[in-house]
Amino acid sequence: MTLTTRDIDATDLTPLLAMNNGAIPAVNLLDEKELLDLVSMAHSAVIVVDDASPREPLGLVITLTAGNDYDSENYRWFEERGGDFLYVDRIVVHQGMRGRGLGQILYERVFAEAELAGLVEVTCxxxxxxxxxxxxxxxxxxxxxxxxxxxxxxxxVKVALLSAPVLPASSLPEAS
Structure with a gap:
């Protein structure tokens, strides 16, 4: 299995909605319009796939930078705090694929995107x-x-608000 990341496209929406909504309560419920709106305002909207089945998303991550009109209490908390951050709105790995390093692959992409954008921290x-x-x-x-x-x-719901410094993607600690 060779895993890679790519940007979300329109053909991914149906399986991504199912994956997202299957992960409740870790993430909130989305309908198609809400997912489209979120992807349209995102800094990045990325999936991880097996190269042998590139149309089958195995995980997703959606990030936002400051300055969006996004109605999320947690996003607003980070925005009010200020700073140059990349906010992870959601990261979801397909239930049958958890524990296989897909979250690590998605976060490597997140930290690489944050570094390219000159941001100093990733929040979630x-x-x-x-x-x-x-x-x-x-x-x-x-x-x-x-x-x-x-x-x-x-x-x-009670959440922990988290932050990690942006380091070169190659120095991201192993999550396993």
């Missing part, structure tokens, strides 16, 4: 309640540190 949030200990451990292994916590969605 991970659920504390409902808990997502696997994602917290993964992000910790990649060098993310917690900057704060926030209760969102009318009190139904």
């Amino acid at each position: 949030e991970v659920n504390l309640d409902p808990p997502n200990p696997g994602s917290l451990a993964f992000h910790d292994r990649l060098g993310f540190v917690q900057l704060g916590e926030q209760v969102t969605k009318g009190g139904s």
